Amino acid sequence: MALAYMYYRFRGLSVMQGILIGLRPAVIAMIASAGISLLCMALYGQRTFPAEFGSMDLIAVAIFLVGFFILRKWNPSPIKVMAGAAVSGVVLYSIAA
CATH class of the missing domain: 1.20.5 (Single alpha-helices involved in coiled-coils or other helix-helix interfaces)
Structure with missing residues (x-):
């Protein structure tokens, strides 16, 4: 302050x-x-x-690249892309485990 x-x-x-x-x-x-x-x-x-x-970590790389592509191609809100990456990470890592 x-x-x-x-x-x-x-x-x-x-x-x-x-x-x-x-x-x-x-x-x-x-x-x-x-x-x-x-x-x-x-x-x-x-x-x-x-x-x-x-x-x-190939799953993390894939999520990163897909999120980066979506941000560059369609320019959505970054918060929505981060939320989608979080959901896809939970799903993909639970399947891989």
Whole structure:
């Protein structure tokens, strides 16, 4: 709340704009790092890329690729695609087990 107040009060200053421009690459890097970690966890079961790529979870890869294709082709709500991926994951993993 204090940071929001400071931004709201001093948003017109060039110093504040310089700080925000300087923080932008760090925020992008943190979001990209979180996305890569989530992708590795989903596909490999660990937070980093493994030494060999043969240990990839093929069901997770298939769900990811189908969801990515649906998002690019028809542009639905990402929430609906995530819900569909969750349901298909539950079904596919229960069948595979």
